[in-house]
Amino acid sequence: MQISIAGYSFHGLRARGMLDVFGYLEACRHRYGLGTADVWAGLMGRDADVFLQDGFIANVAEAIGERGLTLVNYHADGCHVWEDDAATRERNRALAERHIAAAEKLGAKSVRIDPGGRERHWSTEQFDAVVATYKAWAKRAADGGYRIGPERHWGAGNHVDNLLKLTAAVASPAFGILLHMGKDVDGDPAAADAALAPHAMHVHLVETVIDGRLGESLQILREARYSGAVAVELQAGEDEYAQVARCLARLRPELSR
Numbered sequence: 001m002q003i004s005i006a007g008y009s010f011h012g013l014r015a016r017g018m019l020d021v022f023g024y025l026e027a028c029r030h031r032y033g034l035g036t037a038d039v040w041a042g043l044m045g046r047d048a049d050v051f052l053q054d055g056f057i058a059n060v061a062e063a064i065g066e067r068g069l070t071l072v073n074y075h076a077d078g079c080h081v082w083e084d085d086a087a088t089r090e091r092n093r094a095l096a097e098r099h100i101a102a103a104e105k106l107g108a109k110s111v112r113i114d115p116g117g118r119e120r121h122w123s124t125e126q127f128d129a130v131v132a133t134y135k136a137w138a139k140r141a142a143d144g145g146y147r148i149g150p151e152r153h154w155g156a157g158n159h160v161d162n163l164l165k166l167t168a169a170v171a172s173p174a175f176g177i178l179l180h181m182g183k184d185v186d187g188d189p190a191a192a193d194a195a196l197a198p199h200a201m202h203v204h205l206v207e208t209v210i211d212g213r214l215g216e217s218l219q220i221l222r223e224a225r226y227s228g229a230v231a232v233e234l235q236a237g238e239d240e241y242a243q244v245a246r247c248l249a250r251l252r253p254e255l256s257r
Contacts, residue, residue, distance in 0.1 A: 164196070179193065203228065
């Protein structure tokens, strides 16, 4: 397993105008000594019509290549599949496909786009639409040599049973879950992680997992024969450079055992 740093770990610095995607890539390579990047689209800017332009994406690709980094994951918000309003769904679909195209140009190994749906379960209409969209994206991902899927993140996509049902329905090796480990929304975090780990395409570990159940979490991944990247993802938005360094110092020796 490789180590990466989820770009969202620096959302506090980004909000203060103190870090962008280029500073993030520099930090990954030269501050933390990593060979990976895990780009949150929010680091590229606030206006997708600007940062998804070909010229800007070409600059990001050059910065990734110049530093010898592998983009293990690209994750984008605000372009989830399902919204009740048809016009919003279409807007999201168009934006999602622009993000996917950008991720392809950047050489991403996995792409996270959320399914949407704010209730506990998807309705039949919602589920069918979500499945059809991910099937099309998974075909595109298979052709491009990467994986795509949702994160255990929010709404219906936060629940293990829904994600397992979705995985079975899409039925593609190019479809995967971005496994945000340690969530207790379904009662037992370890059981939830173990159920989803065989389908994981990428993993995020928050501070509470790194500080409280890191060994258990890594063992779950090993038993599932997970071989992708494991990313530090800070939530607090404070003292981010130092807290990322602290989390990496805990993760590195545990991962090397």
